[in-house]
Amino acid sequence: MSTSIREVARKAGVSTATVSHVINETRFVAEKTRQRVIDVMTELDYTPNFAAKTLRSQKTFTIGLVLPDISNHFFTSVVKGIEQHLDQKGYQLLVGNTDENVDVEIEKIKTFQAQQVSGIILASSAENYEEIEPYLNQETPTVFIDRIPHGANVDYIAVENEKAVYGAVQRFIDLGHQQIGMITGISKLSSTQERMNGYRRAIEHSQLQLDESLIYTGDSKFEGGYKAAQQLLKNTGITAMFVANNLMTIGAITYLKEQKVKIPEDIAIIGFDDYEWAKITDPPLSVIKQPTEEIGEKAAEILLSRSHVPALETESFLLPTKLIQRSSC
Amino acid sequence: MSTSIREVARKAGVSTATVSHVINETRFVAEKTRQRVIDVMTELDYTPNFAAKTLRSQKTFTIGLVLPDISNHFFTSVVKGIEQHLDQKGYQLLVGNTDENVDVEIEKIKTFQAQQVSGIILASSAENYEEIEPYLNQETPTVFIDRIPHGANVDYIAVENEKAVYGAVQRFIDLGHQQIGMITGISKLSSTQERMNGYRRAIEHSQLQLDESLIYTGDSKFEGGYKAAQQLLKNTGITAMFVANNLMTIGAITYLKEQKVKIPEDIAIIGFDDYEWAKITDPPLSVIKQPTEEIGEKAAEILLSRSHVPALETESFLLPTKLIQRSSC
DNA sequence: ATGAAAGCGCTAACAC
């Protein structure tokens, strides 16, 4: 049992109100009294009880983060940005993994709300907003990252997916490629669809023919990329391919290497998401780099501002990406 | 303001005690009453207030995780294991990043304890146990992972570092290498020292001469690996090198590639930590693979068992590693 | 410039 505010008050010869006020700097306390209280606190090694504080004030100073895959480097890097901002503001971070499962996602959201988190950052696996909307209560500000369910009018931080992919495919076209494969992620996600749109638009704006058979839907994991590359190689005559996420890029290249396909001579590749590893692959990978930590920081920033002053209107931030040219295209 | 247990009780025509008992299944309630209470709860969409529960019961069902670098894939993968186990047991996960800073680490520990977490999982950056021991209170079970401060007699989950590196260096020796470089991590960490010992022992047990100039201490980050490789190449005649963590491995190889050093012909390499990426590097990387998710799961398991039944004696688990042979040696 | 005290929502000992 740790010491309570009452003990501190007694030992310092003041009321609990005064102790509370010196802790929170919430009303004036004479310097002499203040110092005495502080001394007693350090002497007793007093730490305020968090649960009591929360129960009374209805403020937890913790935010909940719901993620589809915490071991994916993209998200991890976002977490780092979030943690940084939160730490600086004295907030705690609660993390939940969903494995892209909407039911699990809903469970985590509910639990976080029962904990009265100050806000939630959510990379949702829901296709439509209605699936999760009933579980998002009004009092808990929520900001979405990376993907956004259809029909959601919410605060949202992501990147310019369409523009990014448009640029990458444009690069392929400039290089003279005519058959450009596309390996996309889980199809219901907005991020996937935006990336697809970037691909389509780039093809359409060129004199090339859009060929649906060059598009392969993966599962956003290693396996999906591997299989997609396999299918694309067997069934089409592509000379270039764009892969819409990091894990799938590794999978696709793994297959290509197994088949002794030369990159970029036989097949040129551009992947999504950067990582130090991409510098030492064979060949070094050209990728679209997302400002991952910034996504996290911005999300945390918006969320905290919402929890202080409720939003009048929702905001979206689409951060710019960067095409990093190495040797795979 | 969400509905309270009192409202539920009133609407169901029972006492708060009964409601509490149906929620927690903590004493018998007649089926009819039980059903009525449940109906009212769903009708009102009632969720117990977490803070009140915690304040009263002194149980949070959340555990705190303190990590040096949440964006390092090794830790991320450990987190996944932890989350999995915790989720299954209905526990929450609070995460804190320290950037290898002991002061930050202490802050996080203190905060977690103020929150009365049920336990802490700690990858400490402290060299000696005394640095953090004063902040670890008796009531909060703590299990250490990956590294352990000197002089700590605590629950601990890690891998057989010494044995792992011994095996890797042995492999180099079997291959005929005589000048084997070693790039180690932050020197105060137990994991670093154990890996160093594996290197030393392997050299000593062979007919080779231990040459301290072949050992270079990095910072466990990309930069450290890069610089270490640079120094080793300039100043020594190594034909092989062991790199004691994943980020440094990438750094070292990046430098080697810049210098057009051929791997493994000019320099053979074995790294620490596996990742899908390692399959597609140039050349595919031979590495020591740690059972990362298992480390997390085991840590969570031990921690929860401790929080139910205090430990009589501390336990250590050193999980086995695996040398994965690809083409870099 | 400070204190007294109510009450946040829950659990559990005690009572019947």
Place this chain on the structure above:
DNA sequence: GTGTTAGCGCTTTCAT
């Protein structure tokens, strides 16, 4: 089989 109620440790209103 269920109810009454004290009290967990804090914040904050009202008083002085």
